[in-house]
Amino acid sequence: MKLSREAREALAAEFALGTLRGRARARFESMRASDRALAETVARWETAINPLAQGVAAVEPPARVWRAIEARVAPPRPGISSYWRPFAIVAGGMATVLLAFLLWTFQVPGGEPDFVAVLTAPDNVPRMVVSMNQPGTLKVRMVKPWKAKEGMGLELWVMPKDGKPRSLGMVKNEMGETVMRMAHEDPRVSNAVAFAVSMEPMAGSPTGQPTGPVLCSGSIAPVRSA
């Protein structure tokens, strides 16, 4: 359906206000999903109108709401029946076993790392290991690569204790190691708490923040106190 500029603007406004309802709302939503300019017009209206919501007096929701949300966003656990349970424990413990194994293999020239982070996918399977080694190198070791996707690559993010994630650059989607030179006191890693990898265009995220799906993440386990 071809709409005039005025009609698009008016529909976007009534959508944001909420008076566009029923089937008209559903139709408009599917148009918006495939029409970037229309999505931007709606976002502009929402930015204009939604601050009105600040005027509504807050009401504390009951605790059960958060419990239900937590349960719904929890990573899927393999095995619900008792038959599968031993396997579930194996999967859950895998990251720990891998960590122990890696710590053991790090007992080689170069010394033990300052910290190690095992990055696991949402299904709890370890996919990558990030470690900070002497002297001033960050190693990213692939455990299990992903199926390659045309034009897309893996971007490594570090999460500081406060604030937004920061990019550490792209890493190879193949078995082996990516080594980055990085000083121990580099502010990007000195107060880091976790790492994550998202799928981004080969040239890196266009926004400077993760835009693609997060493939794996994991928090930092200190090995040696500095």
Next chain:
Amino acid sequence: MAENAALEGLLARTALGDRNAFAELYRATSSKLFAVSLRIVRERPLAEEVLQDSFVNIWRRSSDYAAARSAPLTWMTAIVRNRSLDIVRRTREEPDVDDALATNLADESAAPARDAETRQQSHSIQQCLEELDAEQRQTIALAFFHGLTHSELAAHLKKPLGTVKTHVRRGLAKLRDCLMAKGVQ
């Protein structure tokens, strides 16, 4: 309400699967968002369902947020309002409406936003609403806060449907001119 920049940080970390950041985001915003939904759906069990669905959505779509180019609370409010409008059930003939909220554009007990940017945005829309005719303003406020449809607005205001639709359309057009003049739109 936490500041915009802090919420942006929490959303960005949520996008990377940081559950603690997500919990903090919930603590910082859920009471406001619950109230927004409650005004529209009116029944607590429904508002609880909306809040639950919305936060599951926020968790899943948090990586889209960076591209949304809007303030975090605006983006989250849109998700909550959308879900509320999707599941609102009207069992009563006459919607139970708080006219004082629609007239004053804010609850008396609502604390003003703490950070300057959010306060400025809500100030702009309030000022622009105040420039509308009384009828246009009331119609738009009732639609926003209570999620009334055109025909519910007509029933509540005891006006013909066509008149109400005109108020909404003209009110929104004037609102846009005013917001553009303020550089918001």
